[in-house]
Amino acid sequence: MSIIGTKAAAEINNKVVILAAGEGKRLRTKKKNETKAQIKVYGLSLIQRAILSAKKAGLSNFIVVVGYKKEILVSHLKKLSKIHDLNIEIVENPQWEKGNGTSVYACHDLIKGNFFILMCDHLFDPSILTELSKNNLPENGAILAIDKNIDKVFDLGDATKVQDQDGSIIRIGKNLKSFNAVDTGIFFCTPTIFAALENAFSERKHSLSDGIARIINLDKMKAYDIGNKFWLDIDTEKSLKYAKRALLSQLNKISEDGFISRFVNRPISKRISVMLSYFPISPNIITIISFVTGLMAAFMFIKGNYFFTLFAGLLVQLSSIIDGCDGEIARLKFQGTPFGAWFDTILDRYVDTAISIGIGYSFWLTHPGVLPWIGCILALVGFILTSYLKKEYFRRYFEEMPKSFIRTLIKRDIRLFVIFMGAIINKPYWALISIGIISHIGIGWSFLEIYFRKNHSRRM
Amino acid sequence: MSIIGTKAAAEINNKVVILAAGEGKRLRTKKKNETKAQIKVYGLSLIQRAILSAKKAGLSNFIVVVGYKKEILVSHLKKLSKIHDLNIEIVENPQWEKGNGTSVYACHDLIKGNFFILMCDHLFDPSILTELSKNNLPENGAILAIDKNIDKVFDLGDATKVQDQDGSIIRIGKNLKSFNAVDTGIFFCTPTIFAALENAFSERKHSLSDGIARIINLDKMKAYDIGNKFWLDIDTEKSLKYAKRALLSQLNKISEDGFISRFVNRPISKRISVMLSYFPISPNIITIISFVTGLMAAFMFIKGNYFFTLFAGLLVQLSSIIDGCDGEIARLKFQGTPFGAWFDTILDRYVDTAISIGIGYSFWLTHPGVLPWIGCILALVGFILTSYLKKEYFRRYFEEMPKSFIRTLIKRDIRLFVIFMGAIINKPYWALISIGIISHIGIGWSFLEIYFRKNHSRRM
Numbered sequence: 001m002s003i004i005g006t007k008a009a010a011e012i013n014n015k016v017v018i019l020a021a022g023e024g025k026r027l028r029t030k031k032k033n034e035t036k037a038q039i040k041v042y043g044l045s046l047i048q049r050a051i052l053s054a055k056k057a058g059l060s061n062f063i064v065v066v067g068y069k070k071e072i073l074v075s076h077l078k079k080l081s082k083i084h085d086l087n088i089e090i091v092e093n094p095q096w097e098k099g100n101g102t103s104v105y106a107c108h109d110l111i112k113g114n115f116f117i118l119m120c121d122h123l124f125d126p127s128i129l130t131e132l133s134k135n136n137l138p139e140n141g142a143i144l145a146i147d148k149n150i151d152k153v154f155d156l157g158d159a160t161k162v163q164d165q166d167g168s169i170i171r172i173g174k175n176l177k178s179f180n181a182v183d184t185g186i187f188f189c190t191p192t193i194f195a196a197l198e199n200a201f202s203e204r205k206h207s208l209s210d211g212i213a214r215i216i217n218l219d220k221m222k223a224y225d226i227g228n229k230f231w232l233d234i235d236t237e238k239s240l241k242y243a244k245r246a247l248l249s250q251l252n253k254i255s256e257d258g259f260i261s262r263f264v265n266r267p268i269s270k271r272i273s274v275m276l277s278y279f280p281i282s283p284n285i286i287t288i289i290s291f292v293t294g295l296m297a298a299f300m301f302i303k304g305n306y307f308f309t310l311f312a313g314l315l316v317q318l319s320s321i322i323d324g325c326d327g328e329i330a331r332l333k334f335q336g337t338p339f340g341a342w343f344d345t346i347l348d349r350y351v352d353t354a355i356s357i358g359i360g361y362s363f364w365l366t367h368p369g370v371l372p373w374i375g376c377i378l379a380l381v382g383f384i385l386t387s388y389l390k391k392e393y394f395r396r397y398f399e400e401m402p403k404s405f406i407r408t409l410i411k412r413d414i415r416l417f418v419i420f421m422g423a424i425i426n427k428p429y430w431a432l433i434s435i436g437i438i439s440h441i442g443i444g445w446s447f448l449e450i451y452f453r454k455n456h457s458r459r460m
Numbered sequence: 461m462s463i464i465g466t467k468a469a470a471e472i473n474n475k476v477v478i479l480a481a482g483e484g485k486r487l488r489t490k491k492k493n494e495t496k497a498q499i500k501v502y503g504l505s506l507i508q509r510a511i512l513s514a515k516k517a518g519l520s521n522f523i524v525v526v527g528y529k530k531e532i533l534v535s536h537l538k539k540l541s542k543i544h545d546l547n548i549e550i551v552e553n554p555q556w557e558k559g560n561g562t563s564v565y566a567c568h569d570l571i572k573g574n575f576f577i578l579m580c581d582h583l584f585d586p587s588i589l590t591e592l593s594k595n596n597l598p599e600n601g602a603i604l605a606i607d608k609n610i611d612k613v614f615d616l617g618d619a620t621k622v623q624d625q626d627g628s629i630i631r632i633g634k635n636l637k638s639f640n641a642v643d644t645g646i647f648f649c650t651p652t653i654f655a656a657l658e659n660a661f662s663e664r665k666h667s668l669s670d671g672i673a674r675i676i677n678l679d680k681m682k683a684y685d686i687g688n689k690f691w692l693d694i695d696t697e698k699s700l701k702y703a704k705r706a707l708l709s710q711l712n713k714i715s716e717d718g719f720i721s722r723f724v725n726r727p728i729s730k731r732i733s734v735m736l737s738y739f740p741i742s743p744n745i746i747t748i749i750s751f752v753t754g755l756m757a758a759f760m761f762i763k764g765n766y767f768f769t770l771f772a773g774l775l776v777q778l779s780s781i782i783d784g785c786d787g788e789i790a791r792l793k794f795q796g797t798p799f800g801a802w803f804d805t806i807l808d809r810y811v812d813t814a815i816s817i818g819i820g821y822s823f824w825l826t827h828p829g830v831l832p833w834i835g836c837i838l839a840l841v842g843f844i845l846t847s848y849l850k851k852e853y854f855r856r857y858f859e860e861m862p863k864s865f866i867r868t869l870i871k872r873d874i875r876l877f878v879i880f881m882g883a884i885i886n887k888p889y890w891a892l893i894s895i896g897i898i899s900h901i902g903i904g905w906s907f908l909e910i911y912f913r914k915n916h917s918r919r920m
Contacts, residue, residue: 360833373833377816380841381809385809388809392806394854443806454797
């Protein structure tokens, strides 16, 4: 597991209005005592995901507008407020059936400054909110986050379309014929929206889009293009399934995963993570399970016979796979912490140590003497320093170490896989030594590479 | 060696005028073909120090005003420009004897925007320039860096005094009777200074202070208080000696040095560094010398008899002492690089490894079996992970790990000193094991401490 930048962005004080009053006819939950907002995706309800995404973006004051089956939803919200230590105000909208504009309007007494509007049934990348909040709100206007990748929008027919011109929105509606973007349901508004909605209501129009149309007429409606960031409106059973797949596919860490991680470990670990997501198991517990699995592997190596060695090898690979699950669960369930990432990294090094000792010991049983131990120590130090090198680089250069082929070869997923393979052919010690030698070559290579790349040679 | 933040501050484009035209009567150099600006302090000339300090603050365009013995100084400047890859313009001031105002004025054709003025014979902390440049220059005015710690000014009698009122300078002069600060000789100016100097010249006043006095009259002269930052005007033989002591005393890294570093290693390493500073030896070479000394220590341990063990222990301590010199030289001579700090840190871990293997081997000679090796591996891993823990913490939390008593106990200076002591009493293995056990306790303690301090327990 490895998460960078889980530090919440600087606290933004704006309130967040979440619209959760509607019935959601197209996606009925199977349980009677549950609203659409409570449908769970990997252990978290849709509204919980909306709230936690906003929290991750640094927002902390929530107003949830309820209507349909409000008692049931309110009791769910009370639970969430307790679990996540959140400030959630509840606003009832008895007129919810008229349109979602009435739900926004229902909050007008509670809101003084600028605020965000979110939909309870939309998934979105928290960085959309962070970026949106950096835009300057037009005076007496609003900004809508829009998606210009129309081809990739899941259910375009049902989406609210938007025509954007040089960063200003000039038309909005479900049935626009000409449009170049889609409304993501994420708004950043001044309180002007309430006057705009009153104006729309006076013409018996009650949707939020009707209010927005009034702001467009005043030329005060800006657009923020989210680029390739993820969002999804969950309206149907089909989109719910798509959401699950989309969240899973985001778990691959394309920039960091080694070859084995990507093609062997992730496909398995993601399945395990999905299963685990339905239970209240924290990522740190999974870190400990991976650690214990690694220690067990080390003990199995000690026995020395092929049966145990093979079993040990399998446990090594299993530990490597489970090592991916803690990060996956953390990302799936908004449970990532710097502590978790730090703790996991250190325990990984202890597992490397235990496995090396186990393999060294079993080899020493048949090859007594000092050399097996020295080889074992050097290999182990190579493993640890390969990783150490990168951390120290980050601390000195304030950036991640550049990628290089040789460093890709000695990533942990590959190291452990080589040991697993070594166990299969009953040569775990030689697998250990080989990968150890490559590690030291990689370290030496890194010195040369960085020395010349950073052009320090001129100053030496 | 350990240097954080040697990355130059964001490039500031302002030019830097360095006044080096004067004779410096009170501090005559002993060599005939040398000006005052060329007097060396720890291998670098005074003007070289001024230039490199400004470079470290992110400044890169220099104008040096020459006058007295100009040919000699110019040839020195050409050398500097080559060695440090710098852009140095030379301006001759034939009127230099009239006063240093004429030297500033001599640059007026070369300067369009705002610029800095420095004295060639002043040492100063580069962060003074960084901070000064963050101040808003008053329109048609200037800012002078001032020192309010009057009691600590080295040669107060000769200093230019200043009276500051709420951040504005209201009087300046060598003979002020009432004053509350001292002129550090570091200015940040708009080109207005040239008109002010012309005005002063018309009244036959030719010092920079006379020009500044005109800006004061227009109420456009601001002050920037440098606080406790270091600066020193080198005017006499006495102040030169004081400068050398002051630079040395800055080499202690009070925030980072462990107990042994501070009271045993630094006093010795500083003397070695002073000697080395006169030779063209780069910090990276010293890193390698410390590394080789450590490897030699490891080989000495292998022999196993008391004489060699004692010698090995001495080499361990010597390696630890030399390990301080690379950073000291780097700071004394502006040679610090992130590469150097990174390289040094990794080589230190290899030395730790070699010493542990050496000690483990010698113990195994008299205590054959597997346990000596397992103990040795665990101790070594404890050493490396103690350090690894901190790097990974920095990467996850974007801040240095908080200090704690137990982590102070297992710093490298102390670890190596314990091994040195162990060698003296001929028990290096037990010294290794003891400090290894404490290392692992320290790591476990760190987990608990950070877990509860960061309050992640609520989320687990």
